[in-house]
Amino acid sequence: MLLTPLRGSEGPGLPPIHAPVGPVGPVTALGPERRRRAGLTGRTHCSSPPRPGPPASPPRYLRPRGPAVAPPPPSLLWPRARALSLSKSSGGGGDVHQGFQNLLTEVNRTGTQYLLRTANRLFGEKSYDFLSSFKDSCRKFYQAEMEELDFSNATEESRTHINTWVAQKTEGKITDLLSPNSVDPMTKLVLVNAIYFKGNWDNQFDKEHTQERPFKVSKNVEKPVQMMFKKSTFKMTYVGEIFTQILVLPYVGKELNMIIMLPNENTDLETVEKELTYEKFIEWTRPDMMDEEEVEVFLPRFKLEENYDMEGVLRTLGMTDAFEEASADFSGMSSQRDLHLSKVVHKSFVEVNEEGTEAAAATAAIMLMRCIRITPRFCADHPFLFFIQHSKTSGLLFCGRFCSP
Incomplete structure (x- = not known):
């Protein structure tokens, strides 16, 4: 998120709130409505023309004018809060801080059989006066320290320094988060969130069974992929209302799963995306909606790396x-009230292979929609959606679409 100074505009003060700007990233511990909005953010992003990469792990960045962390005036706070589903309950949003603190503690805990690390940092212009309460809040609830840089006189050096930090936190998978000219001497603050995940399948694919097969990009276009194969027992279901198979591939330890939504060949992926909400996702992937049986799974080996400008998505929300x-008011960050959000960038990396994944984020009526017969073959040889979910909390850490090799 990039903040830039604004000249001569004033904005009233606001009640405390820390609004994370970005797509799905970790959304556990935020309550159902906030998780729903996180899912909607991803769906809104997916409604643009298809791109292969996943909107995962949101880095954000800012410039002078508006509060990312407390406090904004009600007239400005609640449109922003509604966009991010941050409720007024519990003291004007204080529960949001605590929810993120709990989330970060959970995902960064040690002793897991997968590697999942998040890192947050504020890079502030050294000559700019940020409120100590803002910096304290970031440190306490978001594990984000403020590092002072000289954007005014050493713009390129500051950009390079931030990119180096991100590369270190993502094991070298994301090396150029901030492109040339993305920051300038007017930049006052860059907020960065990095998330890195690496997990092995609980039931790995055998490399000897991987072979080249056609992937149907569209009805008339095919491209070759390295298609992995595994015949084993997995949880799977079929959602009749969107003509889609859902497969659950657990990682070692079964604390995290990759969930794949594969529409039939006559159903466009966009049709599924338009119907998808967080509530429906949770309903469709409930354990009691799944059948556990032997399945032949065909899944392409793939690597995705994409850049996104998230301003359009956030405006749509x-x-x-x-x-x-x-109209921007970031008076919770600085008493100067001269900041506005100039850019929100997001870059993601996901790799899926035989060993696992590496990534740098009910009612009876509905149950009747479930197909009685589950096809014992899951062949992902055409566009599909994928999600990495934390089993304990149902939180989505990453999501994306694979449309073309």
Whole structure:
């Protein structure tokens, strides 16, 4: 997230809130409505023309004018809060801080059989006066320290320094988060969130069974992929209302799963995306909706790396004031009230192979929609959606689509 100074605009103060800007990233511990909005963010992002990469692990970045962390005026707070599903309960949003603190503690805990690490840092212009309460809040709830840089006189060096930090935190998978000219001497603050995940399948694919097969990009276009194969017992179901198979591939320890949604060959992926909400996702993937049986699984080996400008997505969700010089209010960060959000960037990396994944994020009526017969073959040889989910909390850490090799 990049903040830039605004000249001569004033904005009223706001009640404390820390609004994370970005797509799905970790959304556990936020309550159902906030998780729902996180899912909607991903769905909104997916409604653009298909791209192969996943909107996962949101890094954000800012410039002077508007609060990412407490406090904004009600007229500005609630449009932004609605966009991010941050409720007014519990003291004007204080529960949001605590929810993220709990989440970060959970995902960064040691002793797991997978590697999942998140890292947050504030890179602030050394000559700019940020409120100590803002810095304390970031440190306490988000494990994010403030590092002072000289954006005014050493812009390129500052950009390179931030990219080096991100590369270290993502095991070298994301090396150029900030492109040339993405920061300038007017930049006052860059907020960065990095998340890195690496997990092995609980039931690995045999490399000897991987072979080249056609992937149907569209009805008339095919491209070759290295298709993995595994015949084993997995949880799977079929959602009749969207003509889609859902397969659960657990990672070692079964604390995390990859969930794949594969529409039939006559159903466009966009049709599934338009129907997908967080509530429906949770309903469709409930354990009691799944059948555990022997399945033949065909899954392409793939690697995705994409860059995204998230401003359009956030504006679509109703978060517009933060980007406007005349209306943005980040008075919870600085008493100068001269900041606005100029850019939100996101870069993600996901690799899926035989060993596992590496990534740098009910009612009776519905049950009747479930197909009685589950096809024992799951062949992902055409576009599909995938999600990495934390089993204990149902939180989505990453999500994306695979449309073309």
